[in-house]
Amino acid sequence: MTHGTELKRRPSRTRRLLSVFDGEALSPPPVWLMRQAGRYLPEYRATRSKAGGFLDLCYNPALAAEVTLQPIRRYGFDAAILFSDILVVPDALGQKVSFVEGEGPRLSPLADGKAIAALSLEGANRTFSVIAETVQRLRQDLPAETALIGFCGAPWTVATYMIGGQGSSDQATARSMAYRDPQAFQALMDLLVAASVAYLDGQVRAGADLLQIFDSWAGSLPEDEFDRWVIAPTRDLVAEMKRRHPGVPIIGFPRGAGEHAARFVRETGVDAVGCDTAMPLGQIRATLSGRTVVQGNLDPLLLVAGGARMKERVRQIVGKLGVNPFIFNLGHGIVPQTPPAHVAELVAIVRDTKQTG
Amino acid sequence: MTHGTELKRRPSRTRRLLSVFDGEALSPPPVWLMRQAGRYLPEYRATRSKAGGFLDLCYNPALAAEVTLQPIRRYGFDAAILFSDILVVPDALGQKVSFVEGEGPRLSPLADGKAIAALSLEGANRTFSVIAETVQRLRQDLPAETALIGFCGAPWTVATYMIGGQGSSDQATARSMAYRDPQAFQALMDLLVAASVAYLDGQVRAGADLLQIFDSWAGSLPEDEFDRWVIAPTRDLVAEMKRRHPGVPIIGFPRGAGEHAARFVRETGVDAVGCDTAMPLGQIRATLSGRTVVQGNLDPLLLVAGGARMKERVRQIVGKLGVNPFIFNLGHGIVPQTPPAHVAELVAIVRDTKQTG
Numbered sequence: 001m002t003h004g005t006e007l008k009r010r011p012s013r014t015r016r017l018l019s020v021f022d023g024e025a026l027s028p029p030p031v032w033l034m035r036q037a038g039r040y041l042p043e044y045r046a047t048r049s050k051a052g053g054f055l056d057l058c059y060n061p062a063l064a065a066e067v068t069l070q071p072i073r074r075y076g077f078d079a080a081i082l083f084s085d086i087l088v089v090p091d092a093l094g095q096k097v098s099f100v101e102g103e104g105p106r107l108s109p110l111a112d113g114k115a116i117a118a119l120s121l122e123g124a125n126r127t128f129s130v131i132a133e134t135v136q137r138l139r140q141d142l143p144a145e146t147a148l149i150g151f152c153g154a155p156w157t158v159a160t161y162m163i164g165g166q167g168s169s170d171q172a173t174a175r176s177m178a179y180r181d182p183q184a185f186q187a188l189m190d191l192l193v194a195a196s197v198a199y200l201d202g203q204v205r206a207g208a209d210l211l212q213i214f215d216s217w218a219g220s221l222p223e224d225e226f227d228r229w230v231i232a233p234t235r236d237l238v239a240e241m242k243r244r245h246p247g248v249p250i251i252g253f254p255r256g257a258g259e260h261a262a263r264f265v266r267e268t269g270v271d272a273v274g275c276d277t278a279m280p281l282g283q284i285r286a287t288l289s290g291r292t293v294v295q296g297n298l299d300p301l302l303l304v305a306g307g308a309r310m311k312e313r314v315r316q317i318v319g320k321l322g323v324n325p326f327i328f329n330l331g332h333g334i335v336p337q338t339p340p341a342h343v344a345e346l347v348a349i350v351r352d353t354k355q356t357g
Numbered sequence: 358m359t360h361g362t363e364l365k366r367r368p369s370r371t372r373r374l375l376s377v378f379d380g381e382a383l384s385p386p387p388v389w390l391m392r393q394a395g396r397y398l399p400e401y402r403a404t405r406s407k408a409g410g411f412l413d414l415c416y417n418p419a420l421a422a423e424v425t426l427q428p429i430r431r432y433g434f435d436a437a438i439l440f441s442d443i444l445v446v447p448d449a450l451g452q453k454v455s456f457v458e459g460e461g462p463r464l465s466p467l468a469d470g471k472a473i474a475a476l477s478l479e480g481a482n483r484t485f486s487v488i489a490e491t492v493q494r495l496r497q498d499l500p501a502e503t504a505l506i507g508f509c510g511a512p513w514t515v516a517t518y519m520i521g522g523q524g525s526s527d528q529a530t531a532r533s534m535a536y537r538d539p540q541a542f543q544a545l546m547d548l549l550v551a552a553s554v555a556y557l558d559g560q561v562r563a564g565a566d567l568l569q570i571f572d573s574w575a576g577s578l579p580e581d582e583f584d585r586w587v588i589a590p591t592r593d594l595v596a597e598m599k600r601r602h603p604g605v606p607i608i609g610f611p612r613g614a615g616e617h618a619a620r621f622v623r624e625t626g627v628d629a630v631g632c633d634t635a636m637p638l639g640q641i642r643a644t645l646s647g648r649t650v651v652q653g654n655l656d657p658l659l660l661v662a663g664g665a666r667m668k669e670r671v672r673q674i675v676g677k678l679g680v681n682p683f684i685f686n687l688g689h690g691i692v693p694q695t696p697p698a699h700v701a702e703l704v705a706i707v708r709d710t711k712q713t714g
Contacts, residue, residue: 169526172658172692179662219576219613222656222688223637224670256576258615259640280580283616299579301529305536313581331579335529 017078017147018209020293020325021249021271029318029326030078031350032149033343034274035333036071037083041340043070054099055091058084059130065137072146074340075347078327079147079210080138082203084131086153086214089195090162092127093119109165109173113184116191124195125202132202139207150208152199154215154254155192155233162188171220178229189233197240204241210249212274213237218264219256219276226260234268242269251295255332262287277331281320290324297331298346304335306342311349318353372504374435375566377650377682378606378628386675386683387435388707389506390700391631392690393428394440398697400427411456412448415441416487422494429503431697432704435684436504436567437495439560441488443510443571446552447519449484450476466522466530470541478552482559489559496564507565509556511572511611512549512590519545528577535586546590554597561602569608569631570594575621576613576633583617591625599626608652612689619644634688638677647681654688655703661692663699668706675710 017030038044047067051057058064068083087105091097096108110116138148152158164173178185200211218230238250253274254264265273265288275284275296288294298317302310318328328350334343374387395401404424408414415421425440444462448454453465467473495505509515521530535542557568575587595607610631611621622630622645632641632653645651655674659667675685685707691700 167526169524170689175656175658176661179656179659179666219635222634222654222659222670223639225656226635256613256635258635259637277579278576278583278613278615280616282580297579299532299536299582301532302536302579304533309536313579332527 015078015145015147015209017327018249020327021210023325025322025324025326027322028351028353029322029328030147031328031347032077032079032081033071033330033334033346034081036075036077036081036343037067038334039336040334040338040343041070041074043067055085055088055097058088059127061130061133061137064131064134065141068134068138069141071343072142075343077146077347079149080142081149081151081212082131082135082138082208084134084151086151086158087161088127088131089124089152089158089192089199092124092199093121093191093195094123095119095162104167105161107161107165110163110188112177113181113187116184116188119188119191121191121195121198124198128199128202131199132206135203135206135208147209148207149210149212149251150200150203151212151214152196154213154218154230154252155189155196155237156221156229157215157217158192158196159185159188159229160217171217175220175225178225182228185229189229193233193236193240196237197244200237200241201244204245204248208248210251211241212251212253213270215252215254215257217256218254218260219258223260226257230254230257230260231264231267234264234270238269249293251293251327253295262291265292272327274329275331279331281317285320289321289326293325293327294321295327295329296321297329300330300332300335300338303330303342303346304338306339306345310342310346314346314349315353318350322353372435372502372566374504374684375606377684378567380682382679382681382683384679385708385710386679386685387504388685388704389434389436389438390428390687390691390703391438393432393434393438393700394424395691396693397691397695397700398427398431400424412442412445412454415445416484418487418490418494421488421491422498425491425495426498428700429499432700434503434704436506437499438506438508438569439488439492439495439565441491441508443508443515444518445484445488446481446509446515446549446556449481449556450478450548450552451480452476452519461524462518464518464522467520467545469534470538470544473541473545473548476545476548478548478555481552481555485556485559488556489563492560492563492565504566505564506567506569506608507557507560508569508571509553511570511575511587511609512546512553512594513578513586514572514574515549515553516542516545516586517574528574532577532582535582539585542586546586550590550593550597553594554601557594557598558601561598561605565605567606567608568598569610570627572609572611572614574613575611575617576615580617583614587611587614587617588621588624591621591627595626606650608650608684610652619648622649629684631686632688636688638674642677646678646683650682650684651678652684652686653678654686657687657689657692657695660687660699660703661695663696663702667699667703671703671706672710675707679710
């Protein structure tokens with residue numbers, strides 16, 4: 001089966017973005033943007049309004065594929081990213097997940113080890129197969145040159161929502177449980193690794209060319225906890241995916257990892273690292289660029305502002321990082337108030353860059 | 358007047374904590390904790406309930422001095438920190454500030470340059486003199502060996518509240534205004550530098566031994582913006598305070614500064630740097646320790662958990678950082694659910710450390 005996937009992937013080097021994983025520094029660099037399918041697009045809002053709740057949209061393969069394709073039609077990005085959500089995994093594990101308009105996700109929080117032990121992988125594949133169907137449709141409908149990215153949340157970040165019950169700026173509830181009951185927390189990590197493997201495996205078999213693991217809350221942890229709850233589960237997840245699908249590149253996005261980023265890459269075995277907005281280009285160049293594929297890192301708020309400052313910063317990023325294998329992206333997701341015209345402008349600026357370094 | 362302050366300060370080297378600013382590595386290190394006066398203490402909650410609103414407590418010198426003293430009586434910390442709030446400055450500048458129980462501060466947000474231009478330093482000194490009165494009382498009531506820390510919020514962090522109207526995890530509103538209208542934003546920075554100088558100057562004249570500048574949201578900015586909105590205003594503030602009170606040490610606390618921390622110290626001229634919870638000890642040791650006074654960085658949630666892991670981590674921190682001039686602290690403020698007994702335990706562990714490095 002792995003072999004079948006490989007056979008399907010080989011001719012895909014016509015998908016330009018994948019060449020960076022062969023060590024090529026492309027000029028101009030390939031470009032896609034985190035949350036490129038989303039509320040800033042009027043066509044997304046129109047489709048979204050037909051779907052019912054947010055998870056209903058994720059679980060409707062026709063509509064989810066449609067919103068995935070919308071930014072590709074508009075901007076011709078080098079990659080599409082499956083429209084889904086990192087909280088599909090807790091939902092598939094039997095935890096109640098809902099989305100409150102304008103406030104974000106709400107989950108019935110896991111209070112202790114008993115609540116964690118009550119979760120089960122058993123029914124999860126039914127949910128995952130719905131998402132895989134979206135991927136299948138996408139592989140058929142996407143232009144041949146567009147790479148398709150599958151994804152999941154990293155175990156740590158998903159756990160912060162499962163334990164906290166919602167987003168927070170310091171992830172205090174999850175961090176406290178990890179201190180108070182590390183055994184229970186480890187059991188949750190192990191379950192999330194297994195669920196994420198099943199989820200990503202389904203996406204690859206359905207046609208995803210590469211994968212991204214979103215660890216949005218990696219930055220809040222002290223070093224020992226970073227090792228234990230960010231690096232270790234990601235390493236386990238990557239190792240199992242590499243065993244099953246050795247040719248499928250994996251991008252890690254440990255947002256806020258700062259000083260830990262280089263070690264994260266070495267120890268987890270990811271093929272690329274997403275750099276957040278705060279990571280200085282000098283640090284990326286000195287510690288990551290040329291050793292792994294780098295992706296990033298324009299401030300999404302500079303995309304909202306647009307104009308000369310955006311242009312200057314894009315050129316600075318491409319000038320510094322584009323001399324090595326590099327994928328242009330934001331340092332975090334597109335925000336709803338982004339003018340769609342600025343995204344078109346951004347893509348034009350990136351495609352207009354010439355490598356001089 | 359500066360001279361008078363100096364005369365008062367000289368004999369204060371009986372205040373052990375101040376010796377680290379002469380380059381001494383004390384064993385055991387001096388210790389105080391951010392937000393050591395606060396809701397985790399029953400006596401604080403009792404005093405708080407007498408005060409009315411939260412700002413009423415800050416503006417009541419007798420009660421504010423009382424809550425400042427409470428943790429000193431309990432734990433004998435090496436320093437007391439004035440009980441006040443970083444939002445006293447916007448309040449003094451004429452912006453409406455209130456505190457919603459359990460939700461944090463609410464301000465009527467500054468929408469544009471016109472709203473910024475409407476702010477005025479004119480009436481601010483009346484407010485600042487009330488705070489200075491608290492400092493005066495404290496200097497009389499504190500034990501002779503206890504250092505007294507004055508403080509303010511850094512211009513960037515205070516501005517994020519003034520523009521956003523409340524706390525947020527990404528400071529998007531302030532960051533967007535800084536991109537959209539950098540002139541107006543610079544005017545706000547300049548005003549905040551001037552107001553903070555007036556505020557801190559009053560605290561020093563009233564008897565503060567040293568100062569801390571809290572930049573809780575320094576971590577969200579890309580490098581150019583970090584230079585412009587974190588480093589530059591802090592440098593201006595430090596320079597003016599050094600001109601007025603050259604002998605008064607200043608601790609900068611650029612939370613989330615990560616890779617930027619060493620440059621922050623060099624370029625702002627602070628005498629010490631507060632390290633947040635996420636900063637690895639190896640990085641602190643390699644880039645800060647021995648070049649400046651270091652303060653930090655136990656995870657406040659590990660203080661909630663207590664026990665063997667806390668003890669081990671405290672010893673690790675003191676072992677690595679205590680060989681150079683060092684102040685033991687948390688990496689962020691004490692949280693309300695902290696058991697007071699754990700704080701006593703923490704102080705005992707710190708005082709029991711012996712330098713072997």
